[in-house]
Amino acid sequence: MTKKIAIIVEHSAGRVKSVIYELLSMAKKIMMLEECKITLFIIGEGIDKLSQSISMDTGHDIYAVHTPGFLKYNGSLYKEIFSKLFTQKNFDYICAPHSISGMDYAPALSVALQSVCITGVEDVRVEDGEIYFLRSMFGGKLTAKFVNGLNPLVMTIQPGSFKPFFLKKEKTGKAKTGKARSGRITRMVYKYNENTMVFTGSKVSPCKGSELDKADVIVSGGRGIGEKKNYKYIEMLATLFPRSATGASRPICDYGWVKYSKQVGMTGAFVSPKLYIACGISGSNQHVEGIRNSKFIVAINSDPQAPVFQIADVCIVEDVIEFIGIFVKKFKKEKLITRGLEKAAIKASARMKN
Numbered sequence: 420m421t422k423k424i425a426i427i428v429e430h431s432a433g434r435v436k437s438v439i440y441e442l443l444s445m446a447k448k449i450m451m452l453e454e455c456k457i458t459l460f461i462i463g464e465g466i467d468k469l470s471q472s473i474s475m476d477t478g479h480d481i482y483a484v485h486t487p488g489f490l491k492y493n494g495s496l497y498k499e500i501f502s503k504l505f506t507q508k509n510f511d512y513i514c515a516p517h518s519i520s521g522m523d524y525a526p527a528l529s530v531a532l533q534s535v536c537i538t539g540v541e542d543v544r545v546e547d548g549e550i551y552f553l554r555s556m557f558g559g560k561l562t563a564k565f566v567n568g569l570n571p572l573v574m575t576i577q578p579g580s581f582k583p584f585f586l587k588k589e590k591t592g593k594a595k596t597g598k599a600r601s602g603r604i605t606r607m608v609y610k611y612n613e614n615t616m617v618f619t620g621s622k623v624s625p626c627k628g629s630e631l632d633k634a635d636v637i638v639s640g641g642r643g644i645g646e647k648k649n650y651k652y653i654e655m656l657a658t659l660f661p662r663s664a665t666g667a668s669r670p671i672c673d674y675g676w677v678k679y680s681k682q683v684g685m686t687g688a689f690v691s692p693k694l695y696i697a698c699g700i701s702g703s704n705q706h707v708e709g710i711r712n713s714k715f716i717v718a719i720n721s722d723p724q725a726p727v728f729q730i731a732d733v734c735i736v737e738d739v740i741e742f743i744g745i746f747v748k749k750f751k752k753e754k755l756i757t758r759g760l761e762k763a764a765i766k767a768s769a770r771m772k773n
């Protein structure tokens with residue numbers, strides 16, 4: 420029997436939050452294990468254009484609930500609408516982002532549906548024909564494996580855990596989710612009067628939209644760098660890589676050596692670069708929690724027993740400042756030699772042609 424997956428679309432300032440493409444990716448993973456149909460759900464004011472573009476981009480059907488007077492997220496409204504909708508419509512999986520709002524409405528929704536909620540899902544696996552959902556617990560010390568016992572299963576998905584699902588790339592190289600056929604849009608208006616929750620304003624987190632989100636390579640410094648002025652070594656190392664950014668562990672943000680927008684970890688940014696270089700960072704659970712989705716991790720630490728080495732792909736036991744100093748010098752020298760050799764080779768081939 421075809422299973423049904425609901426994906427909740429979060430949006431702000433007329434734009435869809437990109438985590439929806441990660442939710443789609445997770446849904447596609449479930450679809451590889453069992454036959455499923457995806458439907459998207461969006462709530463808000465002035466969401467016509469947004470619903471159209473999502474249905475075109477994803478090719479999936481979308482349920483658009485128009486809520487006049489409610490431009491911004493409102494917890495009591497979301498809980499009421501979703502409880503009513505999902506009581507009428509039977510879904511097997513209801514997926515929301517593990518965002519501030521997702522963490523608010525998803526557990527409440529599962530209570531209303533007398534069902535269950537798994538928060539912060541990071542992976543989906545199948546064992547002996549059964550689907551499991553994985554998430555880390557106790558600051559990353561344990562990985563818990565959940566199997567669904569009740570329908571529907573409400574889940575919040577940890578951003579950065581699934582590669583965003585894009586259908587094709589445009590010639591411009593820009594990621595595009597476009598599908599030839601767009602999904603069906605079901606439009607309904609919901610009048611909500613009983614407002615028990617009042618929106619008073621929002622502040623952008625210092626980590627959001629920072630360069631850490633987009634960087635391919637992140638070089639982070641920790642307490643092991645010794646003092647504030649040594650952070651320049653972290654910056655020096657980062658400049659060797661294109662599309663790079665610098666990060667930090669929490670203590671050096673607390674000391675005021677760098678801005679909080681650079682903090683990586685459980686209470687900072689969750690990052691997923693191609694390469695993460697941890698410099699003078701011990702590897703506490705709270706830091707590791709934020710970097711576990713990095714594709715490749717290099718750690719530089721003077722203590723061979725540092726916990727960070729347990730998760731690193733390359734472990735360098737050295738004084739971090741000394742190592743970076745020598746490495747940067749050597750790198751630049753090698754690059755000059757390579758450039759010199761390339762130039763000489765071009766000259767030689769030109770001479771041969773003449």
Ligand SMILES: Cc1cc2nc3c(=O)[nH]c(=O)nc-3n(C[C@H](O)[C@H](O)[C@H](O)COP(=O)(O)OP(=O)(O)OC[C@H]3O[C@@H](n4cnc5c(N)ncnc54)[C@H](O)[C@@H]3O)c2cc1C
Nearest residue numbers: 641642643668669684685686687699700701721722738739
């Ligand atoms: C609720 C809560 C939330 C938290 N959230 C976060 C978070 O989001 N992000 C985060 O980072 N932390 C967070 N923390 C703090 C976390 O528990 C650790 O204290 C912190 O990550 C340690 O930072 P560190 O590795 O830079 O420092 P330390 O643990 O002091 O490690 C310094 C490391 O540098 C090495 N070292 C020293 N000298 C040198 C040298 N010359 N060369 C090379 N290596 C050297 C040492 O061997 C050591 O391993 C949180 C804590 C709590 C309680």
